Amino acid sequence: MAATRYRRFLKLCEEWPVEETKRGRDLGAFLRQRVAQAFREGESSQIADPANCDQMYESLVRIHTNFYKNKYPRLKDTSFTGVTVEECKLILATAASLLEKNECCYAQIHSACVFTRCSCSFALLWFLSLTAASGN
Template sequence: MSSQYRQFLKILEKWPLDKNKQGRDIAEHLRSLLPILQQPDRSTTAEQMEHINKQNDALNRLSKNIYFSTYKREHHSTATGLSANQCSQVLSSEFLQYLKEQKD
């Protein structure tokens, strides 16, 4: 098992699936990349491996909230004035489906 694959699995453990965003969740997309890392073929170049390592490092920084911890926020609202929880509710699949039904 490659070191990139093991590192990716550790990242996925920190990134849970969001049931409210089925089909639009980044964790869901990341899990779809597992087969690529699980069985790299012999034609994988050093350049591609370097790209995978950079992606793993970036995902690891995001999953650990390094930038959130480094750059403290003064305000905890968004540009819309909604809280993070309210934004999550507005972006849920159920709410988007409700809006679509109201439009039709």
């Protein structure tokens, strides 16, 4: 049974995209690392808690397939910050990729934000999750 679980996780890893702008913070890369740790011996690995393993797999599949985005579609795409999805992605990108692109709108957005630094970051993450869920 571990062999089947291993193959299912491998297939999920192959399908999960890797975002180059999030080096060191990418969910796809983290997933690959965790699968490699959990299945060190490949198909012959022993799973301590098969029910938990199956539950994690099903949860990851729901995330990957946008299950809840499709189940609960948004009626409107709203934002209170006024920044675009591209600008949010740029803000959330790693510093190295920002330097490579030689673009940075973080200062513009941060100066327009009247919240504290922590609140502003939370607001931008919230906005990104709303716009990413809408597919725009």
